[in-house]
Amino acid sequence: MAIPTSPANAPTPTGRTPKGDGKAASRQGARSSRRFALLLLSPTFLVLALVVGYPVLAGIRQSMYSPAEGLDDDGFVVEGEQFVGLDNYTALFTGERGDAFWNAFFNTTFFTATAVVLETVIGVCLALIMHQALRGRGLVRAxxxxxxxxxxxxxxxxxxxxFQPDGVANAILHQEILWTADGWQSKFAVIIAEVWKTSPFIGLLALAGLQMIPQDVYEAARVDGAGPWQQFRRITLPLIKPALAVAVLFRMLDTLRMFDLPxxxxxxxxxSVETLSMLAWSEANxxxxxxxxxxxxxxxxxxxxLAYAFIKIAGADVIGEARVRKATQKKSPQKAQKGAAS
Structure with a gap:
């Protein structure tokens, strides 16, 4: 007499379905969720492809062409553009064009490094001032x-x-400095103006990070005998690091493409102040x-x-990858405990 076999998805004597079917169902559900998420994000990806992807690819293509020069076989002037490959790139590093490129590259890097460091220091100081519970705090923030x-x-x-020759700066310094002339003084003028304008941006994001720190942490530190400097170095800076790193990253990206201010x-x-963006504008003009x-x-x-290096070195969690990883690590021990209990 043949013994009947049970179906693969028949319940076990304990009333539970086999574990293999449960894992397959969870994988299928995860795939369905990913497909649904991609469907919802597809309009955003389409817009990004049109406004970001296409201009980048079109710019790379354009950089491999140059205006046609000379005469054709019939003696007429050649019109249009001709493909030159990487000649436009190699020409940037040699001759007068190479000197202009390296000068603009140095100015761009110098403005970024100097301005971002000063903005970070001043911005954190502004955030600490705006965070204090003083009278007229709203007016100070505004x-x-x-x-x-x-x-x-x-x-x-x-x-x-x-910075005019008869302007306020020279009146205060009692000097006659040509701030807007071509020279070292024009670099300082650009840095001063840039730091004045954009330090509040870093201060605003740092203030948002300060407001997320519980006051109980500072009270516990004062009970343990920590002074103001120790509280700032051990509590404030580590806890506002994520917000501060994002602010510094945004300011670095913005300063690297500086054009309008200089x-x-x-x-x-x-x-003395020509940046890579200004050099590109001059060539296009x-x-x-x-x-x-x-x-x-x-x-x-x-x-x-630079953005990739900064994210790796500073550990800026820009896209929330670290938070997702921590959440996944927290869930996995809970799943393991449930499996052991079952």
């Missing part, structure tokens, strides 16, 4: 954020008036679009490399 609300072009015009404050074609897009592409790669 006044601190005024420079950030001023448009950059208006800020450049304001500081150009301050353009309005000092002017175009000034070697002279109808050399291939060389201009080559500058823009190199600047794009430079910004991407």
């Amino acid at each position: 006044s601190v954020l005024v420079p950030w609300a001023v448009p950059t072009a208006m800020s450049g015009l304001l500081w150009r008036w301050i 353009f309005v404050l000092i002017g175009a074609n000034k070697e 002279n109808l050399r679009y291939g060389v201009a897009t080559a500058y823009a592409t190199l600047l794009f790669l430079y910004i991407a490399a």
Whole structure:
């Protein structure tokens, strides 16, 4: 007599379905959730592809072309553009164009390093002041954020008036410094104007991080005998590090593509303040679009490399990957305990 076999999905004597079927169902549910999430995000991906992906690819393509020169076989002037490959990129590192590139590269890096460091220090100090429970705190916060609300072009015009030969800066210093002339003083003028305008941005994000710190932590530290400096170094800085890292990253990306402030404050074609963005604009203004897009592409790669290095070194959790990993690690021990209990 043959013994009947039970179906694969028949319940066990304990009333439970086999574990293999439960895992398969959970995997299928996870795949369905991912497909549904991709469906909801598809309009966003489409917009990003149109406004970000296509311009980047079009710029890289344009950087491999240059205006056609010379005469054809019939003696007519050649019109249009011709494919030159990587010649536009190699030409950036040699001759006069190479000197202009390295000068703009140094200015861009110098402005970014100097301005971001000063903005971070001043921004944290502003956040600590705005966080204090003092009378008129709302007025203090509003006044601190005024420079950030001023448009950059208006800020450049304001500081150009301050740095005039008969302006406020020279009146205070009792000197006659040509701040807007081509020289070392123009670098300081750009840095001063940039730090004045954008320090409140870092201060605002640092203030948001300060407001998330419980006061009980500081009270416990004071009970243990920690002074103000120890509280700042051991409690404040570590706890506002995520917000501060994101603020510094945003400011670094913004300063690397600096154009409008030195353009309005000092002017175009000034070697002392010429950045990569200004150099690309100058080439495009002279109808050399291939060389201009080559500058823009190199600047794009430079910004991407620095942003990646900063995220890896500083550990800035920009996309929330660390939080997701921690949540997954917390859930896995709970699953293990449930499996052991069953």
